[in-house]
Amino acid sequence: EPEVTQTPSHQVTQMGQEVILRCVPISNHLYFYWYRQILGQKVEFLVSFYNNEISEKSEIFDDQFSVERPDGSNFTLKIRSTKLEDSAMYFCASSELGQITEAFFGQGTRLTVV
């Protein structure tokens, strides 16, 4: 069964460092998303991406965040200068059509900022 794959599964980084979280969406999907879940909190929307541009972003997705589809298979989330409060599980998702209700989620990358 096709699946969304995320790497790494766990990333530890020092405050102020840049991190790149990687995702390989399902191959025929055209819409991509990032969500995050701070420990003990709800899953929150960060950004959606289609046709090489951001379709929508939340207030969490400030100038420290960026997304990119550098090639035909990867979708990345970059955090420019990490803060302690960026520690969370980051989930990538993809859907064939632009409807999050039909998206598949990856297994997540746990980011720990120390």
Place this chain on the structure above:
Amino acid sequence: GQQLNQSPQSMFIQEGEDVSMNCTSSSIFNTWLWYKQEPGEGPVLLIALYKAGELTSNGRLTAQFGITRKDSFLNISASIPSDVGIYFCAGQTSGGSNYKLTFGKGTLLTVNP
């Protein structure tokens, strides 16, 4: 922003028991979804509800979209150890984005064999 209140926060039950959890909101939702998250995995969609009053089953799972469009419940019958995980409700609000889901905080289910 929209809030989903999910309860209970956690449940500890014996194998074979039935389980019920629910979500409520002050906002109207067009779609209600129920996900399960197992350790080290992402949320997996269990049931999607698209119409007020809709009652949908998926094996031992049954979910309903409330008539007021402000609530939903998930029932699991005859629980088994592999039902363990965190169950999330999520929804899309009326007139809201196609890309954005609002999630509840989750219900942690533990099943004692």
